[in-house]
Amino acid sequence: MSQAKTGILLANLGTPDAPTPAAVKRYLRQFLSDRRVVDTPRLLWWPLLRGVILPIRSPRVAKLYQSVWMEEGSPLMVYSRRQEKALAARLGPDVPVALGMSYGSPSLESAVKALMAQDVTHIVVLPLYPQYSCSTVAAVWDELGRIFTKTRFMPSLSFIRDYATNEDYIAALANSVRRSFAEHGEPDLLLLSYHGIPQRYADEGDDYPQRCRDTTRELVSALGLPPEKVMMTFQSRFGREPWLTPYTDETLKMLGEKGVKHIQVMSPGFAADCLETLEEIAVQNREFFLEAGGEKYQYIPALNDNDDHITMMVNLTQPYR
Structure with a gap:
């Protein structure tokens, strides 16, 4: 054999x-x-x-x-x-x-x-x-x-x-965040933006929102950040039906209007950078935040081949x- x-x-x-x-x-x-x-x-x-x-x-x-x-x-x-x-x-x-x-x-x-x-x-x-x-x-x-x-x-x-809660994955995310903080300074807020899905999918049993919350919880714990320094949002909605909220783009506009000056954004659900991170998050959403009154915005790259x-x-x- x-x-x-x-x-x-x-x-x-x-x-x-x-x-x-x-x-x-x-x-x-x-x-x-x-x-x-x-x-x-x-x-x-x-x-x-x-x-x-x-x-x-x-x-x-x-x-x-x-x-x-x-x-x-x-x-x-x-x-x-x-x-x-x-x-x-x-x-x-x-x-x-x-x-x-x-x-x-x-x-x-x-x-x-x-x-x-x-x-x-x-x-x-x-x-x-x-x-x-x-x-x-x-x-x-x-x-x-x-x-x-x-x-x-x-x-x-x-x-x-x-x-979603694998120790090596969480450690890699935490290291990436720390490198960004060391280079750009600690922001007023760390925004964790996950790709969205229709809310209906979650209502019908998809546990994706919970798995995103699990990742966020473990990453915040690993970084030792207070809860008020981190937000979780969902990006890339498509069509007219409700998707998971809060929406990343609307949240960034709101934060800029409220006087938040420095934000760093990570998309933990993407193992590799792509259109949704490099264009939507790094460019479009940066513009939303700055136009709403924000002053400093950094996108933290995906883990890629680190x-x-x-x-x-x-x-x-x-x-x-």
Whole structure:
């Protein structure tokens, strides 16, 4: 009998292949067609998506991507590839690592095939979403199920649901905050901005808001900050139905109007910097705060390929290897 061999599958959301309207349209079509992301009845959603949202949104979003695009490509892809390479270097050749995206390329299926081609018999799936949500982590699970309906051989799977309170993750976040405070001074307020989901998803059982609160509680404890020095908000809402509140953009406007002068913002739910952090948080929301009367605003980067982030991945997957 052949010896068991473990591989690591890093999963993230995905990104357009290029900062062009055509590439963004392809990506958004796939992303917004997933029922985990938008569960509106298809008879209502398809005409709206194809006839209104994609034609209008794609050129606008493409311009935003152009503003953050790196020489090597999309920020999310650049940092995800660096994470993949760094983790593979730490684990060595006996534990292959592959990167797959729920939408766009490289696909989750291509990542599974790459691991299987190296005779992997056990896959540890690490979705790079620290806080579980049905719209992100569960979408990875769904896609893996679809992938393995097409195969005769199926490896054993270990699926890491999330790591919202993992000690190494919290320590890496705390170190990042401390570095920012040391460089820019301690702010009047540390704002922790998580990606939002429709409030209805939470009402129907998604425990994402609680997992965000869990991360916030542990990070505040690790930093030793008084509760009044930290706020938790939700960003990136889409559509007309209510999303998780308080909203990041409205909160920053309110804080500027109330006389808060110095804010630093971190987005703990993003394992890699992307459009939502580099453009929405670092640029758009900065403008909201400063225009409302604020004076100093810093965005604290995602953990990306920081050494302590890679250490977290090594330690998080270790029990399954």
